[in-house]
Every structure is written in structure tokens, then in C-alpha cells.
Amino acid sequence: MSGSRRLGALNGVETAPPAPVYARIYHIIRQIPLGRVATYGQIASIEGHCTARMVGYALAALDEDDVPWQRVINGQGRVSERSGDGGTSRQRLKLMEEGVRFDRKGRIDFEVFGWEGPDFVWIRDHDMFSEPPPWSR
């Protein structure tokens, strides 16, 4: 591995210009398994240099359905409210259809439904570490 990040590697084309941040965010979200959830901050942390808020922006800009956007929730374990109509309730519905359960206060238990993160092979193949992982030293 080279010292610098190869952002284009996410597209499988090392010489390509860096993929837009939103595209990398979508790519990570596609790894969340059915029936599991991740937080905006968690996705940002995996991406490596963007912020939780940017993940929210990326999802707000999403128009296609090839990204399991419903599996991204806020750090309180709740589905985030948004300006537009029905998006929030649609998200709750989609999650319930996947078997995700909400408690009385509308929260999801991360201990039960939280995503652990991408597996090591996926991370390695996508060069997601900006620094060597601690176990490689």
C-alpha cells in the first residue's frame, strides 16, 4: 500500500480522479446489512475525513433507491426528522419491514440492531485507512 490515500480505488480505477465524497458515502452505506442500522457519525468515521453532517447532506441529495438510506439514523438511535414530507415515516416503515424494532420512545437499540462496520477484507480492498491499523505495527 502506498502512503497516500487512493480515493479513486473505490471505483476500482486507481487512475481515475477522486470519487466525489457523496459517492464514497453511498458506497459505504451499501455495506450495511439488511436489518441493521448505522449512525451518520459512524459512516463519517468509516469514510475517514468527512463529518456526520456531511453524511446527512449526502442522503438529503439522494434521489435514487440503490442506497439503503433507511439504515442510517442519528446518534440517539432515532430516525432524524427532515424538512420535507413523509420521509421520516417512510424510513420507519422500511426499517420495520426489515425487522428493526423501535422502543416505546421511538428509539432503536444499537446493542441489537447496530452495524459493527465493514469487515476487514472490504476495508483492505478499498484502502479506507488513512493511517496503518493499530494491529499492523
Next chain:
DNA sequence: CGTTTGACTACGC
């Protein structure tokens, strides 16, 4: 190239 537009979070009270 300036403006607008948003699905967050940490923190203090």
C-alpha cells in the same frame, strides 16, 4: 466564482 441549501453532533444549561 459567489450563494444557497441541507437526513448531524457535542456541549452547556
Next chain:
DNA sequence: CGCGTAGCCAAAC
């Protein structure tokens, strides 16, 4: 626990 606030920044136009 609820509320306000300060950082957060890429895209589309």
C-alpha cells in the same frame, strides 16, 4: 431530558 448554539462543508446553480 429538552432546548439553544456553535462547528461542520460538498454540490448544484
